[in-house]
Amino acid sequence: MKVEAHIIAWNESETIHLTIKYYQHFCSRIIIYDNFSTDNTREIAEALGCEVKMFGISGVLDDREYTKLKNSCWKGSDADWVIIVDTDEVLNISEVALLSAREMGYTIIKPQGWQVVSQDVPREAWGEITTGFAYDQYSKLCCFNPKAIKEINYVHGCHVAKPKGEAKQIEIGTLFHYRKIGGVQRMIDRYKLYCQRMSEWNIRWDAGEHYRREEKRLRAEWQQEYEQSGEYFSPGTE
Numbered sequence: 182m183k184v185e186a187h188i189i190a191w192n193e194s195e196t197i198h199l200t201i202k203y204y205q206h207f208c209s210r211i212i213i214y215d216n217f218s219t220d221n222t223r224e225i226a227e228a229l230g231c232e233v234k235m236f237g238i239s240g241v242l243d244d245r246e247y248t249k250l251k252n253s254c255w256k257g258s259d260a261d262w263v264i265i266v267d268t269d270e271v272l273n274i275s276e277v278a279l280l281s282a283r284e285m286g287y288t289i290i291k292p293q294g295w296q297v298v299s300q301d302v303p304r305e306a307w308g309e310i311t312t313g314f315a316y317d318q319y320s321k322l323c324c325f326n327p328k329a330i331k332e333i334n335y336v337h338g339c340h341v342a343k344p345k346g347e348a349k350q351i352e353i354g355t356l357f358h359y360r361k362i363g364g365v366q367r368m369i370d371r372y373k374l375y376c377q378r379m380s381e382w383n384i385r386w387d388a389g390e391h392y393r394r395e396e397k398r399l400r401a402e403w404q405q406e407y408e409q410s411g412e413y414f415s416p417g418t419e
Contacts, residue, residue, distance in 0.1 A: 182280050184208045185260040189236075189247060191216040192374070193268040194225055196359070199307050200268050201229045203416060207276050208264070214250055216242070243380035244337055244388040251335050258327040262290075265323050265333075266356075271307055272324060273416040274354030279324075282351050288329035289344060292354035294319025298403070298410045302363040310362060312410040319358045322350070337388060357416060365403040369396055 186204040190197060190213050197213075204211055213226040217239040226233050237246035255263040262279055264272055272292055282290060296316035303309035322342040325333065331346035361368050375392040383389055394402075 182262075182276065182283065183210075183260040184262045184264065184276075184279065185210045185212070185255070185258055186264045186266070187212050187214065187251075187254045188266055188268055189214050189216070189250065190218065190222050190226070190268040191242075192218045192220045193222050194218075194220040195302060197222055197225055197268050198229060199303060199305075200271060201226060201231055203271055203307055204264070205229075207279075210260070212254070214254060216246070238380075240378060241380050242375055242378035242383060242389070244383055245380075248335055248337060248339060251339050252333055255327050255333075260327060262324055263327045265339075269359040270319075270321075270323070271357045271359065271416055272354055273357060274324070278353050282353065283326070285351075287349050287351040288326040288347055289322055289350040290324040290354060291320055291322055291350055291352045292324070292356040293317075293352070294321065295355055295357045295413070296406060296410075297357050297359045297362060298407045299362045300364045300407075302367070307357070307359065307416055310359070311412050312407075313357070313413055314406070314409050314411060316358070319356055321356060323356060324354075355416075361403060361406065365400050365407075368403060369399055372399065 184207055186208045201211060212232045212234060214234050214236045215223050216237045223233050236250050251265050255265060261283055294316045295313045297310055297313040299310045299312050318340060321340055329347040330344050334343040372392045
């Protein structure tokens with residue numbers, strides 16, 4: 182069984198090694214799509230054996246470019262499954278589950294989304310963090326059979342898809358989202374960087390509006406989610 186991971190990145194030098202090493206456990210090919218990072222994200226990915234491709238416009242965060250890429254980067258793949266995620270998203274699913282889903286004729290996997298919230302940033306593995314809560318908004322159709330699905334048709338934000346082809350969906354696995362790790366100040370600092378890069382289209386259509394929220398609101402939201410978080414079994418803890 183062949184599994185490919187297509188991972189979107191921008192300035193992820195602090196944690197991209199965690200994501201790559203995780204997917205290397207069961208993916209035969211990992212492609213990093215870099216939106217012109219200004220740190221050493223690309224160098225780390227290449228050193229770990231990944232293919233790196235550039236996309237979008239240098240210095241500009243435009244959600245249209247992200248959506249276009251995720252709707253097309255996997256086309257032509259001969260893999261049994263492709264995984265389409267951002268660097269801070271980890272699909273926790275076993276090879277046995279993927280094989281079983283394929284043999285039963287399923288072509289799309291919808292995992293349970295999880296919001297991960299932590300004061301710490303892991304160093305060696307994502308499994309060092311074990312706090313979070315189920316969050317249905319992150320239950321994305323992020324894994325599918327590229328030979329059965331002709332178009333995935335993600336819409337803005339890629340939280341919703343309208344696939345075309347032989348679509349047969351199964352709900353298994355967990356999609357961990359690690360945006361809110363390392364404390365609230367780390368999140369706020371990253372959001373400020375995203376705001377500085379926002380395209381005119383993003384601003385006009387309020388795409389990525391959470392990046393532009395007032396700091397007081399961001400702190401209150403992060404604290405609420407941190408207090409809501411409980412212990413769970415994280416990928417890489419075996």
